[in-house]
Amino acid sequence: MVNHRQAGAYPHHWEADVVLRDGATAHLRPLTADDAEGLQAFHMAQSQNSIYLRFFTFKAKLTPKEVRRFTELDYNDRVALVITRGGEIIGVGRYDRLDNPAEAEVAFNIADPHQGRGLGSVLLEHLAAAARENGISKFTAEILPENRKMLSVFSDAGYEVHRHFDDGVVSLAFDIDPTEKSKAVMESREHRAEARSVASLVAPRSVAVIGASRRWGSVGQQLLEHIVEGRFTGGVFAVNPEALEVAGMMPYASIAEVPGPVDLAVIAVPYDEVPAVVSACGAAGVRGLLVVTAGFADDGERGLARQRALVRQARANGMRVVGPASLGLVNTLPEVSLNASMAPSMPRPGGLGLFSQSSAIGVALYAAASRRGVGLSTMLSAGNRADVSGNDLMQYWEDDEATRACALYLESFGNPRKFSRISRRLARSKPVIVAKSDMMGLRLPPGHAVRTTQAPAGALDAMLRQAGVIRVATVEALADVAQIVAGQPLPTGPGVVVFSNSLALGRVVADAAESAGLRIEAIVADLSLDTGQSVALPALRRQLLAQLSSESVHSAVVTLLPAVGLSVESIATVLYECSQAAGKPILAVFTGILDPNVHVEGLLAGGLPCYSNPGTAVAALAAVVRYGEWLAQPAPTFDPPAGVDVSAAAAELEALMDDVDADDLVPLDAGAAQSLLAHYGIQVLESVPFASDDDAVATAGRLGWPVALKTTDAALRHRLDLGGVRLNIEDEASLRRNIASMRKLLAPYGAVALEVQTMAEVGQSCTLRAIEDALLGPVVSFGLAGDAVNLLDDWSHRVPPLSTADAAELVRSPQAARKLFGYQGLPAVNVAALEDLVARVALLKDEHPQVALVEFNPVLVGPRTLTILSADVRIANPARRTDSARRAMIS
Secondary structure, three states: OOOOOOOOOOOHHHOEEEEOOOOOEEEEEEOOHHHHHHHHHHHHOOOHHHHHHHHOOOOOOOOHHHHHHHHOOOOOOEEEEEEEEOOEEEEEEEEEEOOOOOEEEEEEEEOHHHOOOOHHHHHHHHHHHHHHHOOOOEEEEEEOOOOHHHHHHHHOOOOOOEEEEEOOEEEEEEEOOOOHHHHHHHHHHHHHHHHHHHHHHHOOOEEEEEOOOOOOOOHHHHHHHHHHHOOOOOEEEEEOOOOOOEOOEOOEOOHHHOOOOOOEEEEOOOHHHHHHHHHHHHHHOOOEEEEOOOOOHHHHHHHHHHHHHHHHHHHHOOOEEEOOOOOEEEEOOOOOOEEEEOOOOOOOEEEEEEEEOOHHHHHHHHHHHHHOOOOEEEEEEOOOOOOOOHHHHHHHHHHOOOOOEEEEEEOOOOOHHHHHHHHHHHOOOOOEEEEEOOOOOOOOOOOOOOOOOOOOOOHHHHHHHHOOOEEEOOHHHHHHHHHHHHHOOOOOOOEEEEEEOOHHHHHHHHHHHHHOOOEEEEEEOOOOOOOOHHHHHHHHHHHHHHHHOOOOOOEEEEEEOOOOOOOHHHHHHHHHHHHHHHOOOEEEEEOOOOOOOOOOOOHHHHOOOEEOOHHHHHHHHHHHHHHHHHHHOOOOOOOOOOOOOHHHHHHHHHHHHHHOOOOOEEEOOHHHHHHHHHOOOOOEOOEEEOOOHHHHHHHHHHHOOOEEEEEOOOOOOOOOOOOOEEEEEOOHHHHHHHHHHHHHHHHHHOOOOEEEEEOOOOOEEEEEEEEEEOOOEEEEEEEEOOHHHHOOOOOEEEOOOOOHHHHHHHHHOOHHHHHHHOEOOEOOOOHHHHHHHHHHHHHHHHHOOOEEEEEEEEEEEOOOOEEEOOEEEEEEOHHHOOOOOOOOEOO
16 A cells, blocks of 8 residues: 655555454554644553663653654554554654664553553554554564563564564564464454454453333333343343432443443433443443444434434443344353343244344344254344344354354345454354345445445355355344254265155155255155054154165255144154264155144254245255255365566556556556556557557568458457457458458547457366456456356356365356357367466455556457457555455444
8 A cells, every 4th residue: 555645645555443352442543743642641641661671771750852753653664553542642653764764663562451461462463553654664673581471472472573682682673564373463463353252242251231211012121121030140230320229220320330340231312312421331441332222324424423422432442232122132152141122021042143233134034043942052133233244243152162063144245354354263163154145235224334345246255255155135034044054964975865745745846856956866655644642753754864865865854744643843853863873964744734723833942843834944955955965075275377476566566556546447558457467477468559550560560471461449349240359360461451441441439449369279268357346355256258258257266365265166157158168179278378467466455455457358269379369457555455464444
């Protein structure tokens, strides 16, 4: 990223809310001259030892000259960042550029009470990002050997640190460009911090309900009642300044009067009282807020401003926020047993974690899971999702042993790249089910600060597939899938056996299964269930276990019509026992049951997936089978292609960005594009525009005959049918005739310029495109050029980083891709070269957000060679890229 600020201008974009090691939040920002008094107070509060370790001597107070030197900054050569809590400085990090302009000396000072909370590592990440923005690539530091905490900050950051001990001081030096190890370290720290921040919300040691009321039916009264009746194992406090008794307990007038620390404050007061309550909670050391009050972003621009102020106020005082307008949260663990929600009773305990954004969808999710008897581990409604998001919950669920499967209903994505990273990792250990609107953020709940997208249709689905997510369309479909993954063994393949006491019904189910991509191993339709319970049930058990013992059978669908003398519950018991004995999933479909007292879904407390509709069961099973196939694939490998120089490309882009304003999209000329692409081992066949016929002839002679003649018009240059290109021109006379003919033919389209290009080996024409989307980040798209993409939209999409398998799948996914492997007598093309090009483009896009667009059209792939005939490369402001190389919460 290039620094386009005026000299000395305050860099607002460096400000960030951050999550510390213990899960608490803080605010990070650049130091200013107005911080002189605060910096002096910070210094004077430090212990003698801390001052000595920072300055190599003791000084009780900074001199006026030192204060000026530390606070008067240019944010280029001299930068300082501070972390504050409640406005008080608790950590300082700074760098000063050295004589070598690519190097800077860095130093930190952390307040004594806050050491060990990870402030140093957060400051280092943000200082490194600021330094790279200012053209610095290397940090140095001098540290006393006894300052082990600071030494560990550098050694544990993932950089390759060089140490030198001289004259009683340890000198360190390291390059600050992100490495695979430093990225992994940052991701691991982010995971632990965010998981702990959510744990303090869903597994608090104490809860205070602020706004607890005596009025029957009020939100505050119901929340307090549900917490008490849910048998919460921690301390429960009611806060109401006007009541003498609430729910059988004596309320406190304010949070400040509550004895002992409070982990979670449930806020149910009118919206105009919320800011004062949040301020009081911050002063009392509360760790998290659950805001059920509405009237924020759901109240237009005024409410949105209130909501943003609420989040800033909470984070600055170390608190996470669930809501506003949240339905609440639930934790069924016996050691917690928290129902801080509007749900009238504690849900059945189980292994499914639920997350929803809006309250209405949260109610629907809860109801759908309850009807099916699916037990929950945790449930959280984010409401307006001003702070805590689905990404945060996934960080927590990854470490939560009680959660065996994760389900999220998402109306929008705040940080899709981060979602992709977390879900790809989480799905390796636990199924992740996502119900997501197809609107891609066009119809959003109020207050959701989500960027609009220009990504092609299908890019979001591709991102979810890459991450191993089970994508469904509705709340009901989510619950249908959850029935399987929350209580059954996962299928290890597509082989299905269908059992039924009706041949017609069995065939219908088998047809549906095959249409869903499953493989039918057998249809057992001779079940006789009219022989009485003592005979029919043992026979059902024997036949089912016999079929499941086959290695080619991975699951079973048992679809039954009502039988005399057999209850649904007795059949379900046998099916559940067989699934556990065989270690394979069994789905039960009970059709034709008219008795209103028989509830098919929810039998055996969610242990057996039960459905009343065969199509629903088959669709859910197919989704889980696809997840099992993804899970069975080897862990993805991200082997970078050979001959790539990321640093050289970054330096070249740094120079090019000097001419780019904030909203510009600047195309590179052919020379600049070729130079940039060469750093990634990508060559474009030279194409030379000409002004006169003589210039064209001279160029053809230099390039070598035969040549192609093309128009430079983007819409015509690939259209043989419209006369936009002439091929295999072998001599000067032929070239002059074709130039005259093309100019005459293209005259109706206006003044169209022409260019000459040497001929490439004959092959299949393809299109490869990579864009930087404001919502999804980099997206790589591939298709076969021509009508396949122009008329039929036959593209495949992937979101970098791309593994080796991702690149192969991208090339093979379009419907027309069969033409690459030999078609109608034509030879197969060099698919390996195509996959290599995809890998190079994906890496370029992932590493350089400045590259807003790369399009190769066409790419000509023959049996031996691959040739790029045309390249369009455009650059733009990289600040739109989310999920940067520093930990920061989205505002």
